Structures are given as C-alpha cells and as structure tokens.
C-alpha cells in the first residue's frame with residue numbers, strides 16, 4: 001500500500017473514499033476526429049491501462065462497427081484486472097451486441113445512455129418525457145438481464161430540468177443500474193453548479209445511496225477537471241476521464257490531472273484512487289503516439305515543461321529544496337533522470353538497457369531494426385537524447401505491420417527549382433520508384449507517393465516540430481489525411497525533415513488502409 005492509500009496519519013483510507021477511475025480513451029477519446037486507433041493500438045493502450053490500475057476501461061461502442069466489436073471483445077478476453085465496459089444506446093440490439101462483446105471479460109459492464117435534456121428529447125429523438133422514462137427502464141432492465149454491472153448515463157444531464165433528471169435517475173436505479181453517470185456532455189456547467197447537481201441527486205433520489213454516482217465532464221470551457229473534482233467533493237465516486245484529455249471536441253477530463261490532483265491534494269479531498277501514478281507519463285506518451293496527437297508543452301502533469309524550471313529564482317529554489325517550486329515529484333508521475341547517455345559508441349547491451357529504462361520491450365526483429373536505426377541516428381547526431389530514442393522506437397513499433405514502407409528518398413530543393421523528389425516505396429513486398437516535380441520539396445515528395453499508391457485522400461494537416469534542441473535535432477512530422485469522412489494521422493521522425501515527412505505521410509496512408517484490410521492498396525480510398 002503506497003502513501004496515496006493512507007491518510008496523513010498513516011491509517012488506511014476507507015473503501016467508501018475510493019474514486020473509481022473509468023477510462024474512456026478508447027471510446028469517447030477515439031471518437032475525436034483524427035484519433036482513430038488500429039486494432040493492435042487499442043490492445044496496447046488497454047493493456048497499459050489495465051496494468052496501471054484503471055478500474056473500468058470503456059473499450060468501445062460495439063454496435064458502431066465490426067472493428068469496434070472485435071476490439072472490445074479482444075480487450076475483454078485479455079484484461080487481467082480492470083472491468084471491461086462497452087457503450088450501448090437505449091436500444092435492444094445495441095445492448096445485446098454490447099453484452100456479446102464484453103462476454104469474455106472476467107468482469108464486464110454495459111453502459112447504456114439516452115439524452116434527457118429538452119433539446120435532446122425534442123430535436124435529437126423527437127420523443128416526450130414519458131417515452132424517455134420508458135426507454136430508461138427498458139434499457140437498464142435489458143442490460144441487467146445480461147450482467148449485474150450496469151451503468152446508466154443521462155446524456156446532456158447538466159441541461160436537463162432537475163425534477164425530470166431526478167425521475168430518470170430514480171427509474172434507472174429501480175431498473176437495476178449500479179452506477180449512474182451524470183455527463184456534462186457539452187461542457188457547459190460551472191464547477192459549483194456541477195457539484196450542486198450531484199449533491200441534489202444524492203439528497204432527492206430514492207435509492208441514491210445504494211449506487212455509485214459518476215461524472216463525465218467535457219472540456220469545452222476548460223472546466224472538465226474542475227467540474228469532475230467538484231462532483232467528487234459532492235459525493236460522486238467514479239470519474240470518467242481520458243488519457244491526455246482526449247475526447248469529443250475539446251475532450252474529456254484528463255485522467256492524469258484527475259489522479260494527480262486527488263493524490264497531491266488528498267488533504268483537501270480525502271479520497272484516493274488505485275492508479276499507479278508512476279505509469280502516467282508512459283500512458284500519455286503511448287496515447288500520443290498511437291493517435292499522433294501531440295501533448296502541449298505546458299500540459300499539466302505530462303507536458304514537456306510540467307517539471308522544467310527555467311527562471312534563475314526557480315532553479316535556485318529547486319536546488320535548495322525541491323518543495324519550493326514543486327508540489328509533486330517528477331518521479332511520482334514516472335519521469336526519470338536519464339542514467340545512460342547514448343552515443344555512437346553505445347552497443348546493443350546499452351541500447352537494450354536504455355529501452356528498458358524508457359519502458360519499452362522489443363522482441364527479436366523489432367529490436368534489431370530499432371538498433372540499426374539508432375546507430376544511423378548516432379552517426380548523424382552528436383547527442384542521442386531519450387526523446388530521440390522514443391521517437392525512433394515509437395516509429396518502429398507503429399510501422400511494424402505497415403503494408404507501405406519508405407525505402408529511399410532523394411529530394412532536390414532550393415531557390416532554383418523545379419523541386420523534385422525521387423522516392424522508392426515497398427508496397428506489399430514490391431519495391432517501386434517514382435520521380436515527381438512539385439511546388440516545393442514536400443509537395444514533390446507527396447506527389448511521388450500519390451503516383452505510386454493512387455488514392456483520393458485529402459491532406460488535412462502537415463506539421464513539423466523538433467524532437468530536441470539544436471540544428472542536428474530530429475524533425476518530427478505529423479500528417480493528417482482525410483478520405484470518405486475518415487481521418488488518419490501519421491507521425492514520422494528523422495534528422496532529415498523530408499524523410500520524416502515521407503514517413504509521416506506513408507504512416508497516415510497505412511492507417512487509412514488498415515481500416516479496410518481486404519482492399520488492395522491501388523483500389524483503396526477510391527470509393
């Protein structure tokens with residue numbers, strides 16, 4: 001038992017003060033435009049959440065697609081500790097499909113929801129209050145027929161009339177809901193309003209003391225974490241959140257912020273979670289890698305600057321006593337001082353140790369490929385930082401199953417023009433080369449890829465940043481492609497910005513292809 005599960009006096013914290021951490025990175029998070037994850041990526045994220053101590057993993061929305069169904073089912077099969085939850089609308093087919101998907105789990109949950117606010121009743125569903133109440137009872141009853149663990153959500157709860165919300169919650173509890181979730185679906189509530197809403201429900205609804213109230217706050221006004229914690233202070237004992245705050249629009253409450261606020265201010269909140277906080281940095285990096293969503297530098301807890309001290313006064317204070325300007329230690333969120341400096345003389349053993357230190361485990365071929373790339377990088381660059389190795393290995397892992405790979409690239413750039421790119425791609429084991437002229441070197445490179453793998457995807461984003469400092473730093477490029485309303489984001493890194501760009505474009509293309517593996521590369525995306 002670590003300090004988080006004890007009171008300042010060293011007494012164990014009570015079970016009733018435990019806040020259930022419900023992670024929705026794979027459901028609400030994945031719904032966010034551009035954050036689509038492949039099957040393997042979802043399994044990787046779920047495995048880490050399970051290991052980290054997340055109580056409930058919302059693994060997906062099984063009725064939404066065959067892919068979602070299969071990933072929820074596989075996560076249910078593999079999870080060791082977490083409850084595996086699937087989302088379902090208040091419809092029999094949704095609920096039955098969800099039940100089927102979570103069946104292999106040691107402990108499974110069905111999460112069913114319906115809109116309760118006047119706007120949702122009138123415009124989204126065209127039904128009246130009585131019909132909503134009937135559907136609440138019918139959906140929860142049906143879900144309880146499959147499992148004892150049923151969560152019911154009142155979508156747009158914060159814009160629902162209080163009396164009607166009370167009647168809905170009462171109906172859900174009577175029908176057997178064990179958790180009742182109160183979403184601030186559009187991120188509209190203020191923190192005092194949200195806390196008061198939870199308190200009101202606990203006071204007024206018969207049976208409210210028998211179930212767990214949950215928060216699900218969106219971040220449209222930047223209040224998601226504050227509102228969730230206000231709900232906890234008012235008596236909610238489950239928080240729905242997502243790694244890096246991923247989610248619809250401005251996202252959900254960030255898991256790492258909720259967990260560290262509860263831990264750091266246990267004196268003020270008197271609650272605790274079962275999360276291993278030293279895994280938060282790894283979780284953030286993994287989710288950032290698989291979604292290709294960068295973490296903003298000054299993001300709380302997991303941003304690059306979250307523990308950096310630049311000003312002289314701060315540095316002086318930190319050297320004298322870390323507590324002067326740090327309210328939590330970098331180690332508590334899994335940030336480690338680098339113990340091994342890497343360079344071109346580092347061998348396999350040192351590289352393997354470094355990977356272990358950074359939390360990676362690579363098997364045979366993947367390790368060898370990463371080592372070859374590390375050696376090439378160490379030749380090109382004087383200092384190889386941890387961030388360089390992370391970028392390199394992340395790319396190696398992300399591209400392991402890719403059907404298209406960048407083999408070689410030569411680019412002619414400069415003021416003279418025309419700018420040209422000659423690229424060799426390996427497509428399903430066949431190498432092909434093409435030369436294209438473009439409006440600049442990036443355009444020429446992307447034109448050449450388009451000629452070798454014809455597709456209709458539109459380039460929605462092209463972004464370059466540096467992995468570390470200095471002119472020999474690796475470039476990290478992000479490319480977002482859009483086809484048929486689907487979005488895929490790819491990331492590529494290299495000391496050569498053009499090579500990084502080609503890798504990022506090809507990575508996004510591979511992700512789009514993965515969504516329909518049966519189609520051949522030449523015919524994909526053409527519908």
Ligand code: KIV
Pocket residue numbers: 028113153154155156181183184185186216218
């Ligand atoms: O934001 C929301 O209301 C939701 C529900 C499905 C819980 O995501």
Ligand code: ZN
Pocket residue numbers: 028183185216218247248
């Ligand atoms: Zn949501």
